[in-house]
Amino acid sequence: DDPFVTVKQGQLQGSILKLLNDSPYFSFKGIPYAQPPVGDLRFKAPLPPTPWSGIRNATEHGSYCTQYDMNTNQILNGSEDCLFLNVYTKSLHPHAKIPVMVYIHGGAFMSGSGDTDTYGPEFLIQHDVILVTMNYRLEVLGFLCLDTPEVPGNAGMKDQVLALRWVKENIAKFGGDPDNVTIFGESAGSAAVTHHMISPMSKGLFHKVIAQSGVCIQDWAIARDAKERAFRVAKVLGKETTDTQELLQYLRSVPATDLAKMTYKTRTLDEKSRGLPMYFVPNVEKKFNNVEAFLTQEPIDALLSKNLNKVPLMIGYNSAEGLLMLEEQLKKAQRYNDNSTYLVPRELVPKLTENKMKEFGSRIMKFYTGDLGMGNDTAQGIVDMNTDLHFSYNSHRFAHLYSNLNAPVYMYRFEYATDLNIVKNFLGYSNMPGACHADDLFYLFYNELNKEIYTSQERLHPIVYDLTKLWANFAKTSPSGREYLALNEVMTPGRRADATRVDLWNNMYCEAAVPCIAKSNL
Structure with missing residues (x-):
């Protein structure tokens, strides 16, 4: 019989x-965790979901969010009505208190969804956890920032917060423990x-x-000059204005697909060579009365x-x-060989003189490519x-700055190289060592x-099972812990992964007088 669950809405x-061993599990897909962010709600923080009457079918995924798909290089229509989550569990007993992931x-x-075409639950939930996946708004639709109370930025992050609130309120109905939620x-x-x-x-809203492969202090994870970029979006679409309200009205009027791929169309000259192309990302919000900020x-x-x-x-x-960026970097090799200052992270640039920039650029280039x-x-x-x-x-x-709070930190380096390294093998680098991004x-x-x-x-079954x-x-x-584990077919604990490489960067960060790893921690 089909399973039924009553949630707040x-x-x-x-x-x-069926799991891969043929034992059953319960799947609930396409559950709305917010009101559709359409019309005047475009770019705004999400609103809690409205109740429905009758029985809602949760056997298929909801629509994915309008986006530029980096894998296929296509703009996918999807829908702006895309704020759905999916729950997979082996038990629906309301007192089962199963840990939630x-x-x-x-x-x-900019791309992606929580759907099972990429994120199927079978490997994880065999270990008696509940898996929840979600969609959230992407790129301009999710991260436009106008520095106004209406559009302060971070709409996509606030989507995630609302999904986590939904989990806290409802997951017990699926056998989950709202007091043991791991976000990953x-x-x-x-x-x-x-x-x-x-x-x-x-x-x-979470406990672990x-x-x-990513932290919020990385250049690509925090927006800069977000309001100026918003005006450049309109300019690309043929609208010149200096008025924020006019800009907002205009950007609300264009088809959602026109806003996809703006990351590439709004780059500055420096951004075409420095860092990764990620700019519609979380931002520090301007403070406004009665506006709940995600990042302060x-x-x-x-x-x-x-x-x-x-x-x-x-x-x-x-x-x-870095295998993911190899082809792109080789295409631009001459540019970096002529001007290695483009290898200096954006965070350090304002702190350095021109000479110091050149010295850092040369230092990086020499360390990794010799002469x-x-x-x-030098691939x-x-x-x-x-x-x-x-x-x-x-x-x-x-990890080091966080461990100074006496919080438990457990570090790993993922090194597996098997036929499951789908990205590496697809890119044609199966002869190169290690695990590629993703x-x-x-x-x-x-x-x-x-x-x-x-x-x-x-032979892959025990590898997947153990991981x-x-x-x-x-x-x-x-x-x-604060130990470090090399994740491979034999998992080996160690100290200081990639130590000499970490030291190279840490010395530069320390010299630039930005927060770095204290030498006593190295």
Whole structure:
């Protein structure tokens, strides 16, 4: 019989599906956790969902959000009415108190959804946890900021907060424990979960965090000059104005698909060469009366002032994240060889003289490519450089600054290299060592891309089982630690992953007089 659950807004009818061992689980998809952010609600903070009468069908996903799909290079219509979540559980007993894992998807705050085409629950929920996935507004629709009470920014993050509030209110009806919620995410989703750690809005909505390949103190995870960029969006669409209200009315009037891919169309000259193309992202909000802000201070300041939601944290990155950027960097190799200052992180730029910028740029280039500069012969160095610049160093920096609060921190480096490294193998780098950015997803979630490989290779089953058990166990008990674990077919504890590479960046951050890892911690 189809399962029924009554939540605060009304009754849901889900479906019974099978795990890979043929045991049943309950699936509830396309549950609205907010009112549709359409019309005058476009760009605004989300409103709580309205009740429905009768039984709502929850057997199919709701629409995904309008977006530019980075994987296919296409603009996907989806819908602005996209604020849905999905719940997967093995028990519907209201007193089962099963640990809950809420996943926030990545995709540069520009692409993606919580749907099972990528994020199937089968690997994780075999370990007796509940999995919740969600959609949230993306790019301009999710992160436009006008510095006004109506559009202060962070609408997409406030969507996530509302989804977490929904979980707190309703998850017990699905057998879940509202007092044991782990939020976890990868890439932009990982930066998002660390933003929730410092957001006053998210306080009390979760109890543990797993951050996979991204933190909120990374250049790409915090917006700069967001209001100026909003005016550039209109300009690209042919509308010149200096009036904020006129700008808002205009941007509300255009089709949602016209706002997709604006990340690339609003770049400054410097942004075309420095950092990753991610600009419609979380921002520090201007304070307004009676407006609940998601971010009230710079993430690095929140960390230093210990003004955050202190919970156990598991944090890590993949050993060859930078494989994802290799092709693009090789295309631009000459530009970087001619001007290595573009390798200096945006956070450091305002702190440095022109000479110091040049010195840092040369230092980075020499460390990773010797005297050869960027090119095919130094591909491995380029991969390591991008891994460190965009993911690894700031994961270490965040972990160290956070551990100063005496909060339990558990660090990992994901190193698996099997046929489940879907991204690496798709890019044609199967001969290169390590795990590419997003390769970890295919060990944690069963989906269209890994289904055949997983099913046909028996040897992958214990690998997936052990890794997902590690994630589920953290959600259940959160082992204390500050140790570091190399995640591979043999999991080995160690100290100081990528130590000399971390030191290179840390020395520059310290010299630039920005918060860095204290030498006593290295």
